[in-house]
Amino acid sequence: DTGVSQDPRHKITKRGQNVTFRCDPISEHNRLYWYRQTLGQGPEFLTYFQNEAQLEKSRLLSDRFSAERPKGSFSTLEIQRTEQGDSAMYLCASSLGQGDKNIQYFGAGTRLSVL
Amino acid sequence: RKEVEQDPGPFNVPEGATVAFNCTYSNSASQSFFWYRQDCRKEPKLLMSVYSSGNEDGRFTAQLNRASQYISLLIRDSKLSDSATYLCVVNFSGGYNKLIFGAGTRLAVHP
Numbered sequence: 001d002t003g004v005s006q007d008p009r010h011k012i013t014k015r016g017q018n019v020t021f022r023c024d025p026i027s028e029h030n031r032l033y034w035y036r037q038t039l040g041q042g043p044e045f046l047t048y049f050q051n052e053a054q055l056e057k058s059r060l061l062s063d064r065f066s067a068e069r070p071k072g073s074f075s076t077l078e079i080q081r082t083e084q085g086d087s088a089m090y091l092c093a094s095s096l097g098q099g100d101k102n103i104q105y106f107g108a109g110t111r112l113s114v115l
Numbered sequence: 116r117k118e119v120e121q122d123p124g125p126f127n128v129p130e131g132a133t134v135a136f137n138c139t140y141s142n143s144a145s146q147s148f149f150w151y152r153q154d155c156r157k158e159p160k161l162l163m164s165v166y167s168s169g170n171e172d173g174r175f176t177a178q179l180n181r182a183s184q185y186i187s188l189l190i191r192d193s194k195l196s197d198s199a200t201y202l203c204v205v206n207f208s209g210g211y212n213k214l215i216f217g218a219g220t221r222l223a224v225h226p
Contacts, residue, residue, distance in 0.1 A: 031212070033213065033214075035214075040123075040218065041218050041219075042119075042202050042204075042216025042217050042218050042219055043159065043202075043214070043216050044216070045213040045214065045215070048213055056213065091158060091159075093214075095212070097212070102147070102206075102212040103161055103164075104161075104212075104214060105161075106158040106159050106160070107158060108157065108158050109158055111156075
């Protein structure tokens with residue numbers, strides 16, 4: 001499978017714990033995005049990387065959230081001291097960053113449940 | 116006001132029906148427009164890009180009206196497999212191509 005891969009698919013954690021998610025983009029895609037989706041809503045942008053540089057962060061990304069893409073390939077999203085409001089689907093997308101359309105392809109997501 | 120607004124539905128239609136969804140966006144600097152499809156508990160998948168001149172892909176037709184800041188999707192001859200949530204998506208110039216999603220319109224096609 002050469003699509004965007006995310007791990008784990010599901011994560012259940014207790015409030016206050018730290019969690020980390022991983023995203024492997026499509027090979028050669030230099031742009032990587034994280035989104036969050038809650039029930040009944042569309043995905044909301046969290047952050048964006050071009051290669052290893054984090055170029056944009058949403059105000060949704062509080063200081064408990066940190067994302068990295070150390071070698072410009074896979075990315076991790078860490079949430080510290082999780083809260084019940086963090087329960088959501090976390091989606092990763094990647095794109096080639098060429099041409100007008102810059103189509104983004106999404107992974108299957110990591111569903112987080114904070115108890 | 117939300118940046119991208121859609122009627123949440125659900126639209127319940129019989130097989131073979133024609134159904135249309137509309138979407139409005141607030142930022143006139145929006146640059147690119149898309150419809151994504153999302154099945155229950157799955158990731159969004161690109162259905163089609165939307166061009167100023169309008170475009171068609173099989174049973175699906177998308178239209179863009181920049182003056183009114185509105186986008187539409189028409190599905191002809193609905194199939195059971197068309198049942199899904201349809202997400203209207205825009206990106207704004209200067210925003211590193213981050214996508215702004217509507218909340219989605221649910222479509223249920225019944226026999």
